[in-house]
Amino acid sequence: MCGDALGMPLEGMPAQEIRDRFGRVDRMLEGRLPRGSYTDDTEMMIGVAESLLERGGFDGGHMAARFLRNLQGERGYGQGTMMALEEVRQGVPWQDAGARAFPGGSWGNGAAMRVAPLALVYVAGDLQRFAGLSSLITHTHPLGLEGAILQAEAVSLALATGSVVAPRFLRALKGWARTPEYLRALEDVEALLVQDPTVEEVVAVLGSGSTALRSVPTAIYCFLREPRSFKDAVTYGVNLGGDTDTVGAMTGAIAGAFHGACAIPPGWYEALEGGAKGKAYVEDLARGLWNLAREKNPGGCGL
Ligand code: AR6
Ligand code: MG
Numbered sequence: 001m002c003g004d005a006l007g008m009p010l011e012g013m014p015a016q017e018i019r020d021r022f023g024r025v026d027r028m029l030e031g032r033l034p035r036g037s038y039t040d041d042t043e044m045m046i047g048v049a050e051s052l053l054e055r056g057g058f059d060g061g062h063m064a065a066r067f068l069r070n071l072q073g074e075r076g077y078g079q080g081t082m083m084a085l086e087e088v089r090q091g092v093p094w095q096d097a098g099a100r101a102f103p104g105g106s107w108g109n110g111a112a113m114r115v116a117p118l119a120l121v122y123v124a125g126d127l128q129r130f131a132g133l134s135s136l137i138t139h140t141h142p143l144g145l146e147g148a149i150l151q152a153e154a155v156s157l158a159l160a161t162g163s164v165v166a167p168r169f170l171r172a173l174k175g176w177a178r179t180p181e182y183l184r185a186l187e188d189v190e191a192l193l194v195q196d197p198t199v200e201e202v203v204a205v206l207g208s209g210s211t212a213l214r215s216v217p218t219a220i221y222c223f224l225r226e227p228r229s230f231k232d233a234v235t236y237g238v239n240l241g242g243d244t245d246t247v248g249a250m251t252g253a254i255a256g257a258f259h260g261a262c263a264i265p266p267g268w269y270e271a272l273e274g275g276a277k278g279k280a281y282v283e284d285l286a287r288g289l290w291n292l293a294r295e296k297n298p299g300g301c302g303l
Helices: 002-010 015-022 040-055 060-070 079-089 094-100 116-121 124-136 142-160 166-176 180-193 199-206 216-225 230-238 244-259 266-271 279-296
Strands: none
Touching: 002 040, 002 230, 002 244, 002 266, 015 199, 040 060, 040 116, 040 244, 040 279, 060 079, 060 094, 060 124, 079 094, 094 124, 116 124, 116 142, 116 244, 116 279, 124 142, 142 166, 142 180, 142 216, 142 244, 166 180, 166 216, 180 199, 180 216, 199 216, 216 230, 216 244, 230 244
């Protein structure tokens, strides 16, 4: 929610334009929505969390219906997601809705950007399975689906680990990667971490756009580049430009899982949207997910 709101006003701008207009953005700004507002990323993340809590675990039909019920178009949804949710509205089964978004399905980052609540509840093979199934509702292309799985595994690893050792973190993620495209991107992340690249070099190699392949590895890089600070990781992510709200949301989900809520800068927290489904509501969802995780993993599983 923090990364999404921080990136919201910068969405679509190249890094140079952000620098010219605002300097380095590490504060909440007014944008197309009021300062501190979240976008579709958080709205869908809320849908994932609500559905998990109401059903006591993953239920694809329920989650798809919840996405539709929560949808506020002004938050700014991706084209593929809108097409898939229209299919859901027309009664197409949730497993089939995403296949019609684009020929071959969407490879956008829309499934990855919302997946974090699953990583708070499930681990290992279950997490991979349910992250993949949750993606199917809107993103069936293997690259869109794998982006959601990798993002979920990154959040899960960040949650379970006590200290960040980048090569170890990346080795574990490579174990979950299935396609040569993501394996190569994770290798690129590792190579960049031992260089001192410019923002433009990072964007050229990893990307910061709205496809999963060109944004999920980027979020992982932002976290591993700035492992000591939630604020620095998320700030670095949104200043890359491009799909700033989503890179911010995904970086924030990984870094937040590692650092915890107390690492949120007070100025960011204060600015975050309130209201019916604002920050207090999201905190309640988080507490509910914590309880659900304990029910599902009585032995601990690193939680
Ligand atoms: N063929 C061609 N282009 C594609 C394909 C494909 N199979 N799949 C995706 N694209 P989309 P999202 C391109 O629309 O993932 C919002 O702001 C195409 O240009 O499924 O739900 C969110 O906050 C398409 O428009 O959206 C995210 O930041 C784009 O990838 C962002 O949009 C994104 O896929 C993506 O959300
Ligand atoms: Mg968005």
